Amino acid sequence: xxxxxxxxxxxxxxxxxxxxxxxxxxxxxxxxxxxxxxxxxxxxxxxxxxxxxxxxxxxxxxxxxxxxxxxxxxxxxxxxxxxxxxxxxxxxxxxxxxxxxxxxxxxxxxxxxxxxxxxxxxxxxxxxxxxxxxxxxxxxxxxxxxxxxxxxxxxxxxxxxxxxxxxxxxxxxxxxxxxxxxxxxxxxxxxxxxxxxxxxxxxxxxxxxxxxxxxxxxxxxxxxxxxxxxxxxxxxxxxxxxxxxxxxxxxxxxxxxxxxxxxxxxxxxxxxxxxxxxxxxxxxxxxxxxxxxxxxxxxxxxxxxxxxxxxxxxxxxxxxxxxxxxxxxxxxxxxxxxxxxxxxxxxxxxxxxxxxxxxxxxxxxxxxxxxxxxxxxxxxxxxxxxxxxxxxxxxxxxxxxxxxxxxxxxxxxxxxxxxxxxxxxxxxxxxxxxxxxxxxxxxxxxxxxxxxxxxxxxxxxxxxxxxxxxxxxxxxxxxxxxxxxxxxxxxxxxxxxxxxxxxxxxxxxxxxxxxxxxxxxxxxxxxxxxxxxxxxxxxxxxxxxxxxxxxxxxxxxxxxxxxxxxxxxxxxxxxxxxxxxxxxxxxxxxxxxxxxxxxxxxxxxxxxxxxxxxxxxxxxxxxxxxxxxxxxxxxxxxxxxxxxxxxxxxxxxxxxxxxxxxxxxxxxxxxxxxxxxxxxxxxxxxxxxxxxxxxxxxxxxxxxxxxxxxxxxxxxxxxxxxxxxxxxxxxxxxxxxxxxxxxxxxxxxxxxxxxxxxxxxxxxxxxxxxxxxxxxxxxxxxxxxxxxxxxxxxxxxxxxxxxxxxxxxxxxxx
Numbered sequence: 089x090x091x092x093x094x095x096x097x098x099x100x101x102x103x104x105x106x107x108x109x110x111x112x113x114x115x116x117x118x119x120x121x122x123x124x125x126x127x128x129x130x131x132x133x134x135x136x137x138x139x140x141x142x143x144x145x146x147x148x149x150x151x152x153x154x155x156x157x158x159x160x161x162x163x164x165x166x167x168x169x170x171x172x173x174x175x176x177x178x179x180x181x182x183x184x185x186x187x188x189x190x191x192x193x194x195x196x197x198x199x200x201x202x203x204x205x206x207x208x209x210x211x212x213x214x215x216x217x218x219x220x221x222x223x224x225x226x227x228x229x230x231x232x233x234x235x236x237x238x239x240x241x242x243x244x245x246x247x248x249x250x251x252x253x254x255x256x257x258x259x260x261x262x263x264x265x266x267x268x269x270x271x272x273x274x275x276x277x278x279x280x281x282x283x284x285x286x287x288x289x290x291x292x293x294x295x296x297x298x299x300x301x302x303x304x305x306x307x308x309x310x311x312x313x314x315x316x317x318x319x320x321x322x323x324x325x326x327x328x329x330x331x332x333x334x335x336x337x338x339x340x341x342x343x344x345x346x347x348x349x350x351x352x353x354x355x356x357x358x359x360x361x362x363x364x365x366x367x368x369x370x371x372x373x374x375x376x377x378x379x380x381x382x383x384x385x386x387x388x389x390x391x392x393x394x395x396x397x398x399x400x401x402x403x404x405x406x407x408x409x410x411x412x413x414x415x416x417x418x419x420x421x422x423x424x425x426x427x428x429x430x431x432x433x434x435x436x437x438x439x440x441x442x443x444x445x446x447x448x449x450x451x452x453x454x455x456x457x458x459x460x461x462x463x464x465x466x467x468x469x470x471x472x473x474x475x476x477x478x479x480x481x482x483x484x485x486x487x488x489x490x491x492x493x494x495x496x497x498x499x500x501x502x503x504x505x506x507x508x509x510x511x512x513x514x515x516x517x518x519x520x521x522x523x524x525x526x527x528x529x530x531x532x533x534x535x536x537x538x539x540x541x542x543x544x545x546x547x548x549x550x551x552x553x554x555x556x557x558x559x560x561x562x563x564x565x566x567x568x569x570x571x572x573x574x575x576x577x578x579x580x581x582x583x584x585x586x587x588x589x590x591x592x593x594x595x596x597x598x599x600x601x602x603x604x605x606x607x608x609x610x611x612x613x614x615x616x617x618x619x620x621x622x623x624x625x626x627x628x629x630x631x632x633x634x635x636x637x638x639x640x641x642x643x644x645x646x647x648x649x650x651x652x653x654x655x656x657x658x659x660x661x662x663x664x665x666x667x668x669x670x671x672x673x674x675x676x677x678x679x680x681x682x683x684x685x686x687x688x689x690x691x692x693x694x695x696x697x698x699x700x701x702x703x704x705x706x707x708x709x710x711x712x713x714x715x716x717x718x719x720x721x722x723x724x725x726x727x728x729x730x731x732x733x734x735x736x737x738x739x740x741x742x743x744x745x746x747x748x749x750x751x752x753x754x755x756x757x758x759x760x761x762x763x764x765x766x767x768x769x770x771x772x773x774x775x776x777x778x779x780x781x782x783x784x785x786x787x788x789x790x791x792x793x794x795x796x797x798x799x800x801x802x803x804x805x806x807x808x809x810x811x812x813x814x815x816x817x818x819x820x821x822x823x824x825x826x827x828x829x830x831x832x833x834x835x836x837x838x839x840x841x842x843x844x845x846x847x848x849x850x851x852x853x854x855x856x857x858x859x860x861x862x863x864x865x866x867x868x869x870x871x872x873x874x875x876x877x878x879x880x881x882x883x884x885x886x887x888x889x890x891x892x893x894x895x896x897x898x899x900x901x902x
Contacts (some may be wrong), residue, residue: 116335120328127324132186138327145334146176149341154228163221165341170232172337174239178207181243201254202246205268208309210238212275214872215302219279219286269313276306297340304333327771357484365460366403372455372765374399374410374419403459405432415441419455429462438466468846475830475843476831479553481531482538489559490552494612497564501605504565509572509604510615511561512623513541513579516597516631518557519626525592532589537596544578560619569604569636576600576634599623609635613707651701654690655710659717663690666721667888668739670883670897671859674873679901681738681772683881684722685859685888686714705745715747720760725891726771727764734898740772741803745779754793768798772823776804780819788819795820802859806847823878824851828862831882835867848875 108800119141127134153169171765182203187196245251254265280302287295309328360367366383368376379394386401387394392403399419399714400410410416418425432439444456477489480549483492494510501508515537522530534557541559542551550562563572579600588860601623609615622637629635658664688696705711722739729737761768773794780787803816807826816824826847833840851858863882871874872880889897 116332117793120331122323123328123331127320131320131323134324135186135327136183138331139179139186141331142334143176143179143183145338146172146179149338150176150342163224163226164218166228167218167221167226167231167300168214168337168341170228170235171210171218173232174235174472175207175210176237176311178203178210184208196255197257198253198255199246202251203242205254205265206242206246206251208272209268210235211305212272212279215277215279215298215305216282219282222286222290227689250886258685266313269309273306273309273313276302276309294340297336301333301336301340304329304336308333363458366901367459368399368403368457370399370419370455370457372420372422374416376402381763399457403457405430407433410549415457418443422455429466437461466848471843472846472850475689480837480839482535482553484538485544485550485552487554487560490550490554490562491612493550493552494560494562494615497562498605498611498615500564502610507566507569507604507606509562509563509566509569509602510619511576511634512554512570512601512616512619513559513561513598514545514627515557516599516627519688521596529590533587533596536587536589537583537598539636540582543580544582546574549575555679562593566604569602569607572602572604573634573636576602578634580634596872599626600633600634602634602636614827650693651696651704652708652710654693655688655701657704658688658690659713661691664688664714665722665890666718666725667890668894669724669881669888670886670894670901671740671879672885673879674877680736680879681740681899682894683740683774683888684742687888706744709746711744711746712750715743716756718742723760723764723766723771726766729895730766730770732895737898738770738772738800740774742776742804743779746777748775748779748790749788754790754797757794757799759796769800772800772802774802774804774825775821784818791819791821816850816856821856823857823859825859825861826877828882829861831860831868831872832864834871838864841871844871845875848877852876 123134123137128138128404150169150173153165156165182200184201185196185200187200244250252264253262254268255261280299283290283295283299283302290298307483308326308329309436311322311329314322360378361381363380366380366386367380368383369378370376376397376399378395379391381391383403384391384394389402398410400413400416404415414428415425415430422445423443424445425441428441430439430441431437438461439459440462442456442458444458446456477485479486497508500506518530518533521533534553538551538553538559541561545551545561545563548564550560552560552562554560561575563575566572580598583596583598586595599622601619601686603609603615603622604618605615608618618637622635626635665687666684667687668684670679671681672678673680686698688698688700688701690696702711705714719741722741726737726739729735761771775791791801796847800822801820803819803821803824805827824847826844830840830844830847834844835841846860857878859879859881860868860877861881863869863872863880863884865884868882869880869884888895
C-alpha cells in the first residue's frame with residue numbers, strides 16, 4: 089500500500105516539485121533584484137533590460153526547439169519555438185520604439201504599446217493553440233514562415249497608421265488597449281484550461297511549468313490593466329512578472345529537449361540490463377549493436393564478444409539458414425514482428441520473437457530484438473490443441489478433427505473426380521459391458537476395439553472416435569464405393585476374435601453403416617446422416633454386419649422431416665418453454681444467475697431432447713425465430729425478477745452462428761432489452777466457437793458492439809474446438825465456460841486435471857472469468873474451488889428448473 093501511495097503523489101507535490109530546484113529560481117530572482125536596483129536610477133534602463141532579457145530568452149527558446157526537433161520530433165515544442173521567435177521580433181520593435189530610446193523614427197508611447205499589445209495577443213494565441221500539437225504534426229518551416237508573415241503584416245499596419253490607437257497624450261490608454269488586455273487575460277485562462285485537459289499528454293513537470301508561466305503572464309497583464317497612468321510601481325511589477333513568465337517556459341523547453349533526454353541516456357545501460365528476457369539491439373544487417381545481461385547469460389558469452397556478431401549465428405535456430413530465417417528477413421526489411429514462435433530443436437525449447445524498429449533522426453537505425461523462452465506456455469498450448477483435436481482415451485482424432493478431414497476428403501474427391509466413403513461404427517451391446525463391469529473396464533474395451541479397427545485401414549484413412557462407443561472411418565481417394573465393403577469385412581472378421589482383458593475373455597461385434605461420395609451425399613452433413621442411418625439399419629438387421637446407404641433407407645430422413653414439420657409450428661402452439669439451471673459464485677457461495685435452456689414438449693411426439701432438434705433448426709434456418717423467442721422470453725423473465733427485487737440476477741443465453749450472421753441481429757437484441765426495461769448487464773450471451781470461424785473482422789465488430797452496449801460475452805464449451813486459443817485474445821469475451829467433457833474426470837484423470845488447470849491459468853492471465861459446467865459430484869466441485877474457478881453449474885446443485893421452480897429455489901437458497 090505504501091508503494092502505491094508513493095507512485096501517486098498528491099496534487100500539492102506535483103505543483104511544488106518543479107520549483108524545488110534552486111536553479112529554477114536563481115536566475116530570475118537575481119535578475120529581478122538587479123532590475124529593481126536599476127529602476128531606482130533609471131526607469132527607461134530598467135524597462136530596456138527586462139525587454140532584452142525576455143527577447144534573449146525567446147530567441148534562445150526558439151533556437152533550442154529548432155536544433156532538437158530533428159531527433160525529438162516534439163511538434164508541441166517546435167510550435168512554441170516558432171511562435172516565440174516572432175514574438176521576440178515584436179518585443180524588439182516595442183523596445184526600440186519605447187520613449188527615451190527612440191531608436192526608430194516612429195518612436196512614441198502609442199507605437200511602442202501597439203507592438204507590445206500585438207506581442208501579447210500573439211503569445212496568448214500561441215499558448216492557447218499549442219496543446220493541439222501534442223498529438224498533431226507540423227511543418228516547421230511552414231509554421232515559422234506563417235508567423236513571420238503575420239509579424240510583417242503587423243509592422244506594416246502599425247507603420248502606416250492602420251492599427252487602432254492605444255495611447256493618446258493627455259488622456260492615457262484607450263478603450264481599445266484596455267479591452268484588449270481583458271481579451272488577452274481571457275485567452276490565457278482558456279489556455280490554462282486547455283493545458284489541464286490535455287495534461288496526460290505532457291510530462292507533469294513540463295505541464296506545471298508552462299501553467300505557472302501563463303499564470304505569471306496573467307498577473308503581468310492584470311498590473312498593466314490597473315496601470316492607466318503609467319505609474320512606475322505597477323509597470324515595474326508587471327514587467328517582473330513577465331520576466332518570470334518567460335523564464336518558466338524557457339525552463340520547460342530545456343527540460344523537455346535537453347535535461348530529460350540526457351537523464352534517460354545516463355540511465356539507459358542499467359535499464360537495458362534490467363530487462364529479464366534476452367534482448368538485443370541490431371541493425372538492418374542483423375549485426376548486434378547492444379546486448380543485455382540476460383542475453384549474455386543465455387549464450388554464456390560477454391557483451392564484448394557478442395557485439396558486432398550476426399544475431400542469427402547465436403540467437404536463432406541453427407537448422408535454418410539466414411535466408412530461410414523469417415526473423416532475419418524481417419530485420420533486413422526493417423519490419424516489425426509480433427510474437428513469432430520458433431522451435432530450437434537441439435535444445436528442445438521454444439522462443440517467441442518480437443522485433444520493434446526504432447527511429448533515429450530520419451532513418452531506421454536499429455531494431456529491438458526480444459526473444460523470451462515460451463517453452464512452458466507452448467507445451468500448455470499444444471496440450472490444449474491436442475485436447476481439442478484428439479480423443480483423450482484412444483488418442484485418435486475426435487469428431488471436430490474428423491469433420492474437418494471429411495470436408496477435405498470431399499473437396500479432394502470433387503477436384504480429382506474420384507469417390508470417397510465414410511463408415512459409422514457402433515459397438516453392439518456395449519452398454520452391457522459398462523453396466524456389468526464398470527466404466528473403467530469399458531474404457532479399456534474401447535481402446536482395444538479402436539486398436540483392432542486401426543490395424544485394418546490404410547495410412548491415408550482416418551479413424552476417429554465419434555463419441556461413446558461410436559467410431560468414424562474416413563476413406564478418401566476410392567475408385568469405387570465397393571472398396572469400402574472390403575474394409576468393413578476385414579474389420580468385422582478381425583473383431584470376431586476374442587478379447588482378453590483382466591483375465592476375462594469375451595467377443596464383441598460391431599454394426600457398420602457406409603455412405604459414399606458423391607452418390608449418397610455431397611457434403612459433410614448428408615454423408616454423416618446417411619452413414620448413421622445405414623448403421624442403424626445394420627443393427628436392425630441383427631448386428632455384426634454392415635449396410636450401405638440406399639434410397640430406401642430413409643428412416644432417419646423421415647424422422648427429420650416429421651420433426652421439421654412440427655418444429656415450424658412449435659412457437660405458434662406454445663410448445664416451447666425455458667428452464668433455468670442455477671449458477672453459483674464460488675467466492676460468495678450464492679446463486680448469481682442461471683443458464684436458459686430450451687425445452688420442447690410436442691403434443692404428438694412428446695418431450696424432445698434439444699440435441700434432436702437444435703441442429704435441425706440451425707440447418708433449415710428456423711433457429712432464427714427460435715432464438716428470438718428464447719431471447720424475448722428470457723428478457724421478460726428478467727424484467728419480472730427485477731420487479732420482485734432480484735435485480736442482480738443474470739441469465740446466460742446461447743447464441744449460434746446462424747443468428748449472428750442474420751442482418752439486424754444486434755439491433756434486435758438492443759430493442760428487446762429496451763422494451764423490457766432491463767439492463768444489458770443482466771444478460772450473458774454464450775457464444776459457440778463456430779461463430780468465431782466466420783469473417784474475423786466482422787465478428788470482432790459485432791461482438792465489440794454487443795460488449796459496448798453492456799452485454800457480457802461468454803465463450804461456450806471452451807476447448808472442444810481447435811480455434812479457441814488463436815481467437816481468445818482477439819474477441820472481447822468476459823468469461824469462458826470449461827466444457828463438461830473436461831470437468832467430468834478432473835478428480836480421477838490427471839490429464840484432464842492438468843488441462844483444466846492450464847485453461848484456468850490462461851484465462852486468469854487474460855483477465856477472463858471461468859465457469860465450470862457439468863459439475864455432478866463433490867470432488868469435481870472441490871477441484872474447481874481449489875483452482876479458483878469463478879462460477880459453477882451442474883446437477884450437483886440443481887437440474888434446470890421451470891421459472892416458478894427456479895424462483896422458489898432461489899428463495900430457499902437465500
